[in-house]
Amino acid sequence: MICGIDLGTTNSLLGVVEAGFPILLADESGSRLTPSAVSFPQDEAAPPLVGTPALRQRIIHPELTLTSIKRLMGQTTRVGPKHNLPEEISALILGHLKKMGEAAMGQPLTRAVITVPAYFNDSQRAATKRAGELAGFTIERILNEPTAAALAYGLDKLDERSKIAVYDLGGGTFDISILEMRAGVFEVLSTTGDTRLGGDDIDQALLDALILQTGTPPSPAARARLWEAAIAAKHALSSSDSHLLTLPFFDGTRSLEVSLTRTQLEAVARPIIEKTRTHCQRALADARLTPADIHQVILVGGSTRMPLVHQIVADIFGQPPNTSQHPDEAVAMGATIQAGILEGSLRQILLLDVTPLSLGLETFGGLMNVIIPRNTTIPCKAGEMFTNAVPNQPSMLVRVLQGEREMARDNWELGQFAIEFDPGPKGSARVGVQFEIDQNGLLRVLARNTLTQTDRVLEIASTAVDVTDERVESMVSESVAYAIEDMRERIFVEASHKANELLPALDMALAQAGSLIPPDDRERIEAAAAETRAALITGEAARLKAAVTALDHATEQLAAAIVEQAMEASLHRRGLL
Amino acid sequence: MKSLNAFSLLGLPAAPQLDESLLAQRFDELSRSQHPDAGGEASAFALLTEARRQLSSPAARWRHLLELQFPDTSLDGALPPSLMDIFATLGPALQKSQDLLRRKTNASSALTRALLTTEAMRHRESLEMTATALADRLDSLQSAAAAWDGTGTTLAAWAREAAFLEKWQAQTRETLWLLAMD
Numbered sequence: 001m002i003c004g005i006d007l008g009t010t011n012s013l014l015g016v017v018e019a020g021f022p023i024l025l026a027d028e029s030g031s032r033l034t035p036s037a038v039s040f041p042q043d044e045a046a047p048p049l050v051g052t053p054a055l056r057q058r059i060i061h062p063e064l065t066l067t068s069i070k071r072l073m074g075q076t077t078r079v080g081p082k083h084n085l086p087e088e089i090s091a092l093i094l095g096h097l098k099k100m101g102e103a104a105m106g107q108p109l110t111r112a113v114i115t116v117p118a119y120f121n122d123s124q125r126a127a128t129k130r131a132g133e134l135a136g137f138t139i140e141r142i143l144n145e146p147t148a149a150a151l152a153y154g155l156d157k158l159d160e161r162s163k164i165a166v167y168d169l170g171g172g173t174f175d176i177s178i179l180e181m182r183a184g185v186f187e188v189l190s191t192t193g194d195t196r197l198g199g200d201d202i203d204q205a206l207l208d209a210l211i212l213q214t215g216t217p218p219s220p221a222a223r224a225r226l227w228e229a230a231i232a233a234k235h236a237l238s239s240s241d242s243h244l245l246t247l248p249f250f251d252g253t254r255s256l257e258v259s260l261t262r263t264q265l266e267a268v269a270r271p272i273i274e275k276t277r278t279h280c281q282r283a284l285a286d287a288r289l290t291p292a293d294i295h296q297v298i299l300v301g302g303s304t305r306m307p308l309v310h311q312i313v314a315d316i317f318g319q320p321p322n323t324s325q326h327p328d329e330a331v332a333m334g335a336t337i338q339a340g341i342l343e344g345s346l347r348q349i350l351l352l353d354v355t356p357l358s359l360g361l362e363t364f365g366g367l368m369n370v371i372i373p374r375n376t377t378i379p380c381k382a383g384e385m386f387t388n389a390v391p392n393q394p395s396m397l398v399r400v401l402q403g404e405r406e407m408a409r410d411n412w413e414l415g416q417f418a419i420e421f422d423p424g425p426k427g428s429a430r431v432g433v434q435f436e437i438d439q440n441g442l443l444r445v446l447a448r449n450t451l452t453q454t455d456r457v458l459e460i461a462s463t464a465v466d467v468t469d470e471r472v473e474s475m476v477s478e479s480v481a482y483a484i485e486d487m488r489e490r491i492f493v494e495a496s497h498k499a500n501e502l503l504p505a506l507d508m509a510l511a512q513a514g515s516l517i518p519p520d521d522r523e524r525i526e527a528a529a530a531e532t533r534a535a536l537i538t539g540e541a542a543r544l545k546a547a548v549t550a551l552d553h554a555t556e557q558l559a560a561a562i563v564e565q566a567m568e569a570s571l572h573r574r575g576l577l
Numbered sequence: 578m579k580s581l582n583a584f585s586l587l588g589l590p591a592a593p594q595l596d597e598s599l600l601a602q603r604f605d606e607l608s609r610s611q612h613p614d615a616g617g618e619a620s621a622f623a624l625l626t627e628a629r630r631q632l633s634s635p636a637a638r639w640r641h642l643l644e645l646q647f648p649d650t651s652l653d654g655a656l657p658p659s660l661m662d663i664f665a666t667l668g669p670a671l672q673k674s675q676d677l678l679r680r681k682t683n684a685s686s687a688l689t690r691a692l693l694t695t696e697a698m699r700h701r702e703s704l705e706m707t708a709t710a711l712a713d714r715l716d717s718l719q720s721a722a723a724a725w726d727g728t729g730t731t732l733a734a735w736a737r738e739a740a741f742l743e744k745w746q747a748q749t750r751e752t753l754w755l756l757a758m759d
Contacts, residue, residue, distance in 0.1 A: 185605050278758060380627075497685070509688055566697075
């Protein structure tokens with residue numbers, strides 16, 4: 001039996017196929033959601049707590065409790081009181097799910113499908129696989145979350161032919177995938193996303209706003225309480241228009257009572273959710289489709305409960321989103337369906353997924369040479385021939401990269417491997433290297449010896465720098481002393497750069513479109529411009545920054561008028577107006 | 578992957594013209610037995626997707642057919658002057674757009690970005706016109722493929738021209754996408 005696992009930023013779930021039906025398993029208290037939280041008891045001998053008990057410890061011992069560990073997957077930073085790797089913390093969550101599932105099924109669970117954000121790179125996928133193995137599972141598949149959600153959506157529509165988009169905004173990650181369903185074949189056409197964008201960011205923004213209201217920086221414990229309250233308020237405001245946030249003696253002496261409206265929350269959340277728009281447009285462009293080609297936009301992930309997300313998605317795709325899937329459970333259901341496909345109990349479905357990121361090598365001049373472009377159907381492979389650049393060159397180092405940027409240094413470096421050459425004149429050696437991406441999205445590099453016709457797996461040495469906690473701490477304390485002076489200077493430099501750009505632009509803009517804005521708007525702009533000029537002369541950093549920000553705000557209407565004017569002129573030129 | 582015969586792998590006639598829906602149907606049928614999840618080999622499935630990729634693009638398809646049936650005919654040769662006319666408009670338009678995009682990225686306020694809109698719209702208009710010209714030309718090449726004279730020389734000329742058209746189409750599409758972003 002293979003189980004399906006959604007290892008989420010906020011919550012994790014586990015399911016199995018029973019009698020041909022995917023079901024999610026619940027713990028003894030009847031809950032299918034396990035909070036992705038781990039807490040280390042003060043008593044060093046006691047085992048770590050996982051799930052709801054760990055989450056309860058967050059308020060009492062925030063320094064001993066880890067949440068949102070998924071955001072760090074693939075990094076070599078050590079975290080928590082025991083200096084664990086992120087994958088070791090994830091393994092504790094997976095081990096907990098395993099025990100829960102075994103108790104529910106009355107049999108050992110040793111094989112698993114685990115989901116990851118579609119936009120996870122090779123290192124993040126490999127770390128997730130290792131976490132599963134540490135927990136005692138054989139990992140049968142690393143599956144992309146939006147693809148899993150598409151399976152859950154399409155399970156009862158196997159004779160349909162349509163194109164769908166899956167918009168997956170979870171606690172910490174965002175994915176958008178476009179799929180084509182062709183009578184049981186689910187083919188991913190394109191996928192993109194941001195592995196550091198999610199509901200957590202909204203919580204953080206709301207928390208910052210609350211802290212600002214209380215006036216002083218809170219203690220870690222008070223901060224944890226404010227954080228919980230911010231999350232509760234966010235949840236409540238998905239179904240009601242206002243929420244009273246009360247925190248008696250939240251820092252021991254003071255109490256907080258704030259009335260929050262949905263409009264206020266949305267003002268904080270909008271810039272974060274708006275970041276998903278470009279990704280959606282990129283996914284559509286990569287699939288060579290327009291919003292009108294999409295039959296359904298499926299929402300999954302807890303953060304898609306926010307009414308603002310529905311609004312923004314409807315605006316992007318020109319149609320109301322499909323909310324038929326359970327936001328927290330669809331991905332786990334899909335993982336379970338894939339487990340069923342792999343164990344042979346769901347035969348009529350075939351899933352064709354893609355690699356989310358282009359794979360390439362660094363070439364001379366620091367450029368990225370793409371070997372496998374993004375959105376290539378996996379499993380896939382590509383070959384590259386290497387030769388010696390100088391006579392008797394013993395070997396060369398090749399850097400492997402993932403990403404979409406032109407310069408090698410702007411992409412994610414997966415590591416490097418060495419190619420060995422037989423001695424000979426320049427250009428005489430010939431070593432073929434094959435890059436394979438398997439069904440899990442994981443990379444394998446093989447070198448072919450042309451003489452013996454044998455392949456050898458090349459070890460990719462990770463080049464991620466291991467930063468120890470002590471080093472981080474010393475880096476922090478060193479910088480604090482200089483920070484205040486540094487900051488003042490940096491603020492002034494940045495603000496004056498912006499002022500010097502904005503002031504001449506303003507003259508041009510007023511000449512071009514000054515008549516299009518109301519007179520009092522113009523007065524406000526001119527007052528802000530005068531203040532900016534004055535602050536530039538006096539050299540006061542804070543004053544200049546405030547003035548430039550005010551000028552930026554004051555010119556918003558003017559900027560919008562100019563854009564509108566330019567677009568209208570373009571429509572005229574094309575005979576459309 | 579020189580030995581790959583994409584046509585026979587997908588059970589399609591080796592011809593310059595392609596029945597796209599038949600390709601999709603054959604691909605799905607074969608995937609159902611050759612995908613690793615269905616008990617197939619990863620390398621066999623990788624060949625299948627590679628074959629589909631080769632046949633889907635006219636440039637790659639014609640080049641592939643040329644290599645299979647006319648291994649001695651070279652792909653090199655002159656390009657029609659009318660194609661160079663398209664590039665004479667496209668090249669500068671792409672370059673100016675790149676320059677504008679750079680300035681737009683460096684702009685730190687909404688107002689400075691707004692002032693670039695007129696220029697951005699003009700580049701979009703010019704690129705959209707070129708995009709139409711490129712698509713028309715690819716279309717007419719594809720219709721010509723129905724009446725192929727059976728020579729390698731014709732196939733090579735088509736493959737050459739389509740390779741440029743497809744490359745420029747991709748660049749135009751990408752630049753238009755970037756220009757449309759805020």
